[in-house]
Amino acid sequence: MIKLSEIYAAKEKIYDVAIKTPFTFSRFLSNDEKKVWLKCENLQTIGAYKIRGAYNKISSLSDEQKKIGVIAASAGNHAQGVAFSANYFKINANIIMPESTPLTKVENTMKLGANVILKGDNFDEAYAYAKELEKEKGYCFIHPFADNFVMAGQGTIFLEMIEDLSIIDYIIAPIGGGGLISGIASAAKQINPNIKIIGVQAKGANAMKTSFYNKKITNSKGVKTIADGIAVKNVDDICFKHILECVDEIVECDEDEIANAVLFLLEQHKMVIEGAGAISVAAIMHEKIKNLKGNIACILSGGNIDVTMLSNIIEKGLVKSYRKMQIKVTLVDKAGALLDLTKALKEAKANIIKVDYDRLSADFGDANITITIETKGKDHQELVCKTLNKYSFIFKEL
Known part of the structure; x- marks a missing residue:
């Protein structure tokens, strides 16, 4: 465990730059x-918890280390914390x-004055290159998770929660490299050993979960997930030991479940949360943890989601929740045919938001709409289909 005294020491420093976030x-x-x-x-x-650990680590550096400069590898949030x-x-x-x-995340990091280099297909490849530059240039490496100062900084999250809610029965937190849950679990277990600590990983980046249940490090061959903040392929030995000691259970969520949680938090709580940040909520929504009772603390670790990704999640969410549908209708290519179709949709009280008219893919004399x-x-979608059948339209749902 990270010593509780180290976590309290971090709490004394981090509010130079961090804030106590709402619970x-x-x-x-x-x-x-x-x-x-x-x-x-x-x-x-x-926009993410990473400022806590990054600041706690950098504030501990000697004047000589600060003079040389620092280097870090990150999928985004740690980068901004270090910058x-x-x-x-x-x-x-x-x-x-x-x-x-x-x-x-790239632009925000650069705006904070950091020199950004894009390298590798995932965090682990970026990390390997950062370690090369560390040796070559003599920079001080600021690890995103496997560092006591970093983990102690992340552990301050629990100290804030226990100030606001004296009784906590479960803590659910995302796991990428494991620094966040190691810090939080270390603080929680030393203050109240009865608190259950549940980690959540993406199905496409679940090396820590596999290692946890195998009781030995088992790295992934690759990672693929919309939760880019926790897309870590290799398990770090330091964090693994903390997790074996302090964490009670690790579960996983797939891409659709993570996307559902992002959309849920946007619609219901009016909060923009990235995939890694929403995965703790996804675990509750999709009942990954059995027999949850009492006060449950969910860590929303960050909100730095790419707007293109958010747009895709919203679009797919609208389709899955039956609030948007796409149909392909074959019409005779003559004046008034499209009008007849729109009249049928009006009768079904369906609002048209986009129309594509294509003659080339249809038989001669027809058009695909x-x-x-x-x-x-x-x-309502069943009513739309019933109405189109009523007027003998040839169609299929896409």
């Missing part, structure tokens, strides 16, 4: 048996980010 009750996730609370690290200074902290101390920061890092409409649920 909000969720009536949408709660019921008679469980009360769910959301720790909103998406509202942190840089912000380095800028605070007026020191040089070099950040290696995977080439797939969302543009918003791809039409996107807004609907009000599954029953």
Whole structure:
């Protein structure tokens, strides 16, 4: 475990740059048996919890180390935490980010004054290159998770939660490299050993879960997930030991479940949360953890989601929840044919939002119409289909 004294020491320092984030009750996730609370690290200074650990580490450096500068590898949030902290101390920061890092995270890191280099397909490849530069240039490496100062900084999240809610029965937190849950679990277990600590991983990046249940490090061959903040392929030995000691259970969520949670938090709680940040809520929504009772603390680790990814999640969510449908209709290519179709859709009270008219893919004398409409649920979509059948339209749902 990270010593509790180190976590309290971190708490004395981090508010130079960090804030105490809201710990909000969720009536949408709660019921008679469980009360769910959301720790909103998406509202942190840089939009994620990473500022805590990064600042705690950089503030501990010697004057000589600060003079040389720092280097880090990150999928985005740690990069911003290091850049912000380095800028605070007026020191040089070099950040290696995977080439797939969302543009918003790259731009935000650069705006904070860091030198950004895009390298590799994932975090582990970016990390390997950062370690090469560390040796070559003599920079001080700021590890995103496997560092006691970093983990102690992340552990301050628990100290804040226990100030706001004296009784916590479960803590649900995302796991990428494991620094966040190691810090939180270390603090929680030393203050109250009865608190259950549940980690959540993406199905496409679940090396820590596999290692946890095998009781030995088992790395993944590759990672693929919309939760880019926790897309870590290899398990670090330091964090693995903390997790074996302090964490009670690890579960996983697939891509659709993570996307559902992002959309749920946007619609119900009016909060923009990235995939890694929403995965703790996804675990509750999709009942990954059995027999949850009492006060449940969910860590929303960040809100730095790429707007293109958010748009895709919203679009797919609208389709899955029967609020948008796309149909392809074959019409005789003559005047008034499209009008007849729109009259039928009007009768079904479906709102048209997009129409594509294509003669080339149809037989001579016909046209294929791809039409996107807004609907009000599954029953409404069934009514649309019934109405089109009533008027003998040839169509299929896409």
